[in-house]
Amino acid sequence: MTNEKEPTLTREGFRDDILHHLKYTVGKDRHHASVYDWRLALSYALRDRIVEPWFASTKATWDNDYKRVYYLSMEYLIGRILEDAAINLGLKGLAAAALLDLGQDFDVIALDEPDAALGNGGLGRLAACYMESMATLGCPGYGYGVRYEHGLFRQRFEMGQQAETPEDWLSQRHPWEFERPESNYTVRFKGHMEERHGKTVWVPGETVIATAYDTPIVGWEGRWSNTLRLWGAKPTTLFDLERFNRGDYAAAAAPETLARTITRVLYPDDTTYAGKELRLKQEYFLTSASIKDILRRYLESHDDITELDKHIAIQMNDTHPALAGPELIRLLVDRHDLPFEQALEISQNVLGYTNHTLLPEALERWSTWLMGSVLPRHMQIIEKIDAAHLKANPARPASIGIVRNHEVHMGELAFVMANRVNGVSALHTELVKSQLFPALDKLHPGRVINVTNGVTPRRWLKLANPGLADLVTETIGEGWEADLDRLEELVPHIEDNGFREAFMAVKRANKAEAAHWMKVKCGIEVDPDAMFDVQVKRIHEYKRQLMNVFETIAQWHEIKKNPEGDFVPRVKIFGGKSAPGYAVAKEIIHLINDVAEVVNNDPDMRGRLKVIYPPNYNVTMAERLIPAADLSEQISTAGKEASGTGNMKLSLNGALSIGTLDGANVEIRERVGAENFFLFGMTAQEVIERRKNVNHAREAIEASQALKDVLQLIAEGRFSPNQRDRYHGLVHRAWNSDYFLVTSDFTDYQRAQAEVDAAFLDPDRWARMAALNTAKMGFFSSDRSIRGYMENIWGARSAL
Numbered sequence: 001m002t003n004e005k006e007p008t009l010t011r012e013g014f015r016d017d018i019l020h021h022l023k024y025t026v027g028k029d030r031h032h033a034s035v036y037d038w039r040l041a042l043s044y045a046l047r048d049r050i051v052e053p054w055f056a057s058t059k060a061t062w063d064n065d066y067k068r069v070y071y072l073s074m075e076y077l078i079g080r081i082l083e084d085a086a087i088n089l090g091l092k093g094l095a096a097a098a099l100l101d102l103g104q105d106f107d108v109i110a111l112d113e114p115d116a117a118l119g120n121g122g123l124g125r126l127a128a129c130y131m132e133s134m135a136t137l138g139c140p141g142y143g144y145g146v147r148y149e150h151g152l153f154r155q156r157f158e159m160g161q162q163a164e165t166p167e168d169w170l171s172q173r174h175p176w177e178f179e180r181p182e183s184n185y186t187v188r189f190k191g192h193m194e195e196r197h198g199k200t201v202w203v204p205g206e207t208v209i210a211t212a213y214d215t216p217i218v219g220w221e222g223r224w225s226n227t228l229r230l231w232g233a234k235p236t237t238l239f240d241l242e243r244f245n246r247g248d249y250a251a252a253a254a255p256e257t258l259a260r261t262i263t264r265v266l267y268p269d270d271t272t273y274a275g276k277e278l279r280l281k282q283e284y285f286l287t288s289a290s291i292k293d294i295l296r297r298y299l300e301s302h303d304d305i306t307e308l309d310k311h312i313a314i315q316m317n318d319t320h321p322a323l324a325g326p327e328l329i330r331l332l333v334d335r336h337d338l339p340f341e342q343a344l345e346i347s348q349n350v351l352g353y354t355n356h357t358l359l360p361e362a363l364e365r366w367s368t369w370l371m372g373s374v375l376p377r378h379m380q381i382i383e384k385i386d387a388a389h390l391k392a393n394p395a396r397p398a399s400i401g402i403v404r405n406h407e408v409h410m411g412e413l414a415f416v417m418a419n420r421v422n423g424v425s426a427l428h429t430e431l432v433k434s435q436l437f438p439a440l441d442k443l444h445p446g447r448v449i450n451v452t453n454g455v456t457p458r459r460w461l462k463l464a465n466p467g468l469a470d471l472v473t474e475t476i477g478e479g480w481e482a483d484l485d486r487l488e489e490l491v492p493h494i495e496d497n498g499f500r501e502a503f504m505a506v507k508r509a510n511k512a513e514a515a516h517w518m519k520v521k522c523g524i525e526v527d528p529d530a531m532f533d534v535q536v537k538r539i540h541e542y543k544r545q546l547m548n549v550f551e552t553i554a555q556w557h558e559i560k561k562n563p564e565g566d567f568v569p570r571v572k573i574f575g576g577k578s579a580p581g582y583a584v585a586k587e588i589i590h591l592i593n594d595v596a597e598v599v600n601n602d603p604d605m606r607g608r609l610k611v612i613y614p615p616n617y618n619v620t621m622a623e624r625l626i627p628a629a630d631l632s633e634q635i636s637t638a639g640k641e642a643s644g645t646g647n648m649k650l651s652l653n654g655a656l657s658i659g660t661l662d663g664a665n666v667e668i669r670e671r672v673g674a675e676n677f678f679l680f681g682m683t684a685q686e687v688i689e690r691r692k693n694v695n696h697a698r699e700a701i702e703a704s705q706a707l708k709d710v711l712q713l714i715a716e717g718r719f720s721p722n723q724r725d726r727y728h729g730l731v732h733r734a735w736n737s738d739y740f741l742v743t744s745d746f747t748d749y750q751r752a753q754a755e756v757d758a759a760f761l762d763p764d765r766w767a768r769m770a771a772l773n774t775a776k777m778g779f780f781s782s783d784r785s786i787r788g789y790m791e792n793i794w795g796a797r798s799a800l
């Protein structure tokens with residue numbers, strides 16, 4: 001699609017735009033404007049530039065009747081928007097220059113923006129990358145989500161322990177969205193069913209209004225723009241005047257309370273199933289409003305509802321929006337009078353399901369009692385779907401069934417309702433077939449396919465690492481941002497000394513900047529020439545931050561035993577939040593902070609070992625730390641990390657990985673070459689075998705003096721001198737259960753870490769390996785992922 005060429009925007013023109021918004025939109029005089037005021041003015045000036053391509057994209061989609069893709073996700077971990085929008089519009093340089101004329105600093109203003117943290121971790125960040133890539137590729141579509149009043153909590157450390165405070169990104173004006181009070185839908189809950197004139201009618205007990213807030217998502221070079229539509233909740237009646245007048249104030253305010261509650265908070269955990277009524281209501285709130293909006297839009301330009309599957313595709317990001325199936329059937333049957341069988345078939349043709357986890361505790365199940373009371377009509381429909389599936393597959397083994405043991409299994413529901421189910425890395429997809437849904441996979445061969453995750457290079461290279469981005473452009477020319485495979489053209493340059501020096505100079509500058517930030521943030525001085533060894537991600541047992549801490553303690557112990565020895569200086573950098581109710585993860589956080597306290601205050605460690613754990617890891621911190629990383633810790637228990645995307649971001653920014661054969665690590669290693677990846681640990685199959693030995697932990701510890709010492713030091717209270725028994729439980733579990741096999745993989749991990757040290761001692765070799773990581777990451781662009789979805793799942797075509 002080509003736009004009318006706009007008159008060229010000049011520095012003066014853009015300066016005037018900013019001043020106009022400062023005065024007329026923000027209502028501030030330039031001499032009294034704060035950074036916040038300038039940020040709003042700049043945001044509005046930039047947003048104006050998105051509106052044209054946004055309208056043009058919408059119009060082109062209507063005019064050409066393009067197939068539309070709808071991405072349903074309970075989470076979007078977006079981060080800051082301003083700089084990303086400026087870069088995609090090609091206006092960052094101009095904006096910075098215009099601001100300079102006004103005595104303002106672009107970077108300061110960009111950093112004033114709070115992160116939009118409507119997600120927990122990888123799953124939500126993936127949705128954000130995918131929205132950006134869909135816009136870049138001109139894939140006509142919408143993202144649908146929930147406009148949480150409070151996103152992911154803010155993390156602080158109090159005496160080394162995680163404390164949570166609410167996040168309040170909406171307490172300030174949010175300049176990127178447009179409220180759409182005219183786009184609203186009533187969402188129903190509870191109540192009962194009645195038969196009226198041969199039709200089943202759902203008489204709801206509670207209702208709430210979903211109202212739309214639209215944020216335009218602009219792609220690279222502003223060629224296409226899609227919409228992220230987030231649903232806010234409003235009460236159906238402001239309050240019940242009759243009840244109010246009778247003095248029953250609490251009951252009178254019930255609709256308002258329900259509305260406020262539904263979009264109040266993001267559930268701060270996507271790795272465990274929460275059997276909570278509010279969570280179910282949130283999921284249905286998103287799903288119902290979105291499906292109604294999708295049908296409304298379809299019927300505005302089509303008459304025949306049975307042709308729906310030719311014109312739209314709906315993707316379910318995990319099972320959280322899996323009520324999309326029953327909801328679509330309900331609307332087709334109850335409102336559009338289609339027979340159930342036809343409604344089922346149309347719905348299946350429209351839906352796709354992305355599975356994100358193999359952790360059994362994360363698979364959503366709802367008791368039939370709860371489902372039946374919150375969504376009585378859906379419970380009926382789910383039973384009909386299950387019965388129809390059984391009838392169509394009489395050989396279906398008893399082990400499957402959407403409804404089993406008085407529970408609705410959302411994974412099975414999503415699988416049965418989708419025409420394509422996808423895993424998110426090659427290994428994960430194999431495990432989805434062989435371990436998670438083996439029986440369903442046999443019944444529906446070919447339904448499960450792979451789409452390996454990706455990350456957007458606009459944010460994770462161009463924005464986060466301008467130094468490296470500029471070096472790439474100088475070396476291979478422009479255009480790699482939307483064609484990341486071109487990074488491969490760097491390979492011949494790696495032989496060039498000058499290139500390697502420039503590459504490492506960028507890394508050194510990023511490390512110096514990060515070191516300065518850590519000094520300000522944590523009060524700890526680190527040497528930018530030490531190895532920056534980074535593990536940033538949610539804190540979870542399967543991700544095995546504990547193994548990293550054990551290794552840190554072992555290293556500390558080595559240095560203590562041999563204070564005159566030669567050691568490769570390392571800065572161990574951790575970042576990540578634990579779910580508030582996840583006690584074991586919180587204990588790991590406490591231990592990391594306790595170890596940091598001892599290590600950082602030990603004179604023997606000077607110039608050798610530091611441990612840094614800045615609180616409140618989020619997208620903005622990721623953008624800071626990832627470009628400064630030398631080593632990327634991707635050390636999950638094999639078979640547990642579905643894909644990972646942090647691994648891709650770090651490699652793209654020239655960090656070497658130390659990792660297991662898990663998730664997308666397998667594919668990263670294939671591409672960078674085995675000699676450029678520090679592999680260790682058991683394979684997914686070996687993990688299963690190992691667990692059969694009930695003494696695995698004890699045997700592993702007995703076989704390693706270093707590990708035995710580590711556990712002894714922790715047990716003695718060396719890192720918790722004011723509470724020596726603090727970690728008795730942790731040490732006991734390491735000896736006796738250790739489900740995630742930290743102890744069994746520890747010795748091999750240490751071996752790999754020694755190899756890392758050896759490589760780091762040879763700067764030239766390290767530079768080659770690091771540059772090769774960047775050069776080989778083209779495959780992991782989310783543009784490649786989205787092309788895969790468009791071709792193999794959505795049947796959608798680019799409008800560009």
Ligand SMILES: *Cc1c(COP(=O)(O)O)cnc(C)c1O
Binds near residue numbers: 536620
């Ligand atoms: C990329 C990212 C994640 C996901 O990291 P993994 O290492 O894949 O778990 C989580 N949080 C933030 C803020 C991210 O940017």
